[in-house]
Amino acid sequence: MYYVRGNRHDYDSWEGMGNKGWDYESVLPYFIKSERLGDDTILKSPSRSFHGTKGYLGVTKPSWGDKVDFTEFEQNERKHLLDFNGPEQMGYALPTFTVADNVRQSTGYAFLRPIKKRKNLFLSRKSFVRKVLFNDAKEAKAIEVMQNGKILIIKARQEIIISAGAINSPQLLMLQGSAQKSI
Structure with a gap:
């Protein structure tokens, strides 16, 4: 349920190994396209350009997030991030989850349910x-x-x-x- 895209340096290294089109800048538009972020704090921040709001996959911060005390991290001079799927990933932040309207956004729920009647989609059970x-x-x-x-x-x-x-x-x-x- 955690929504973690992975580290940009991993994507860049995949392209460096010969996997053309797998660098972070190339895959980021696909993350943005698939995502429906429901967090106003992130959407009003500089991190906004790393997120989408019209995709099938619902993503949000936890409702209990405002109850977390980050004092210990701040005392140890760790960097507090608003969003670790944004421009920076080194530091600490509340996670985002693949949840929307209190419903877990599984792959089937988020991506297949909305298009299940398409003629070019065939699902085979068992x-x-x-x-x-x-x-x-x-x-x-x-x-x-x-x-x-x-x-x-x-x-x-x-x-x-x-x-x-x-x-x-x-x-x-x-x-x-x-x-x-x-x-």
């Missing part, structure tokens, strides 16, 4: 993606899925987006090294 299938040019063209005990191959017309969570996305990518299939 399905397990086993691997991504590539063509000879190493472009992802299909996925192999286990559904109700049967293996299915689902081909993509345009692109494949891997969004299987913090554990399953890396696992799926690691499986690519074993028994690689071409399509």
Whole structure:
């Protein structure tokens, strides 16, 4: 539920390793586009340019935030930040959460629920993606899925987006090294 984008230096280092378009300045517009920040204090600050208000993902500070005493941090000369998803990240601040109107903003709730009737969206329950299938040019063209005990191959017309969570996305990518299939 914490809304933490990660450190800008990590993104910049990814691009430095050859991942073009993964630097912080390139990914920031996508964070802004997806976010619906509901915190007036941040929105009235210089940090405003790092946030969006029209996206699907509701983000806000906790209601108990005004009860936190930062005296100990201030005495130790730590820097108090208004927003650690803003221009600076070294210091302390109240976290923001993926919560809006007291409802947790899961990926499904925030992004899929509003578009579930789109014709170009297909959701498959009780399905397990086993691997991504590539063509000879190493472009992802299909996925192999286990559904109700049967293996299915689902081909993509345009692109494949891997969004299987913090554990399953890396696992799926690691499986690519074993028994690689071409399509």
